[in-house]
Amino acid sequence: MSVEEKYTVEFTEDGCAILRMKNGQNRLNVMTLMAINKALDKVEQNSSCRVLITTGEGKFYSNGLDLDWLKANPERVPEFNVLLIDSMWRLMHFPLPTVAAINGHSFAGGGFLAICHDYRVMRSDRGWISWNETLINLRIRGPMQEILHLKLDSRAIRESVVYAKRITGPEAVSLGIVDSVTSADRLISEAKSLGFGALGKNNIDRDMLKTMKQDTFPRKEFGVEIPSKM
């Protein structure tokens, strides 16, 4: 199975696109990010689809960056960094409501992926969301940091990032990191409720929604606003 086949998009009859990551820990490297972007292209190309849900399979939503691959391919790190940031901001500014249906652990890069979505729902019984960079002496700077500050308040940042605590679903709700928790079998349906709830009875123009997200969550890099490339 190629990498691309592990990132599938299902278009449901009620107007949802479900992007499923079925790649073990769903770690992020150049190939997997390209597969994710191809999947997002498919969603954007389908003009009848109204909500995007992303989810994983099994123990992980995403365990973050593929550090082994990065260590083995240092010459591709600059390419990876650009693609990672662009992908995060593509999601931040996606022209449809986006919901992360967090089926399992969401660590570091996986945590970032989740907070780039408009909404987050987690399992009530299993899975942690966390940023462990403090524990592995890895700094969070520039573009990734902006995302944190746009989506989390200082208390959430203190708990889940500065002190790298493993945050359960219910704790994540009380910290405002996720919107709600539910049982595993209701994860997708709750995600749909959140996504369709965003639209309500409105018809929201895709370009306007992207623009609104770009305006209210601007991408600045080291203090300079960068127009989104995707």
Added chain:
Amino acid sequence: MSLEDKYQVSFHDDGCAVLTMKNGQNRFNLTTLRIINKALDQVERNQSCRILVTTGDPGGRFYSNGIDLDWLMSDPSHMAEFTALLLDTMWRVMHFPIPTVCAINGHAFAGGAFLALCHDYRIMRSDKGWISWNETLIQYRIPESLKEVITTKIDSRAIRESVIYAKRITGPEAVSLGIIDCVTSPDKLISEAKSLGFGAIGKNNIDRDMLRTMKQDLFPRKVTETSKL
């Protein structure tokens, strides 16, 4: 008792450093800020110490009543040096290399409230004490360098209530506004403060330099102009 004796650091067996300020209203001037920094130096030099709790006199009315305005007004030539040291002290606490907990034993007003916000965690008495910024009421503009401290830690609703409208916020109100983490009875203030601090570390071993760097990166000190308050 010398002035230095009024700012004592005790190192507890459980790895907690407790800095207790017993200098009346615990106001800030050049002398008291230097003493506080010396106390922080002691804490940083002690490698076995894992969290820092700061507090006032358990029987006292104040955590800190802020800047020593009488002293400042009596000799304005100190302004630049004092301002720089005040800001440096605030941000030193903000970026402290171990978890910091403010055990707010009494009132925390203005400068005292700023210092409280610089800590990672805040706990107040449930029954007594207010946290508040009274600058609106004394026609005092908060300079950007100090404003940064506020906007880093609390949201617009908390700012509206405690800063813009200078309300005296009780412990329970401060919890609901997200200004502090929790309230407790006076006899449990220090032990609950310790729980917050040790709870931050959990079972982890967090490198001190990394923790300081992480705080510097995520709660950056951006404003460099600090010559006047």
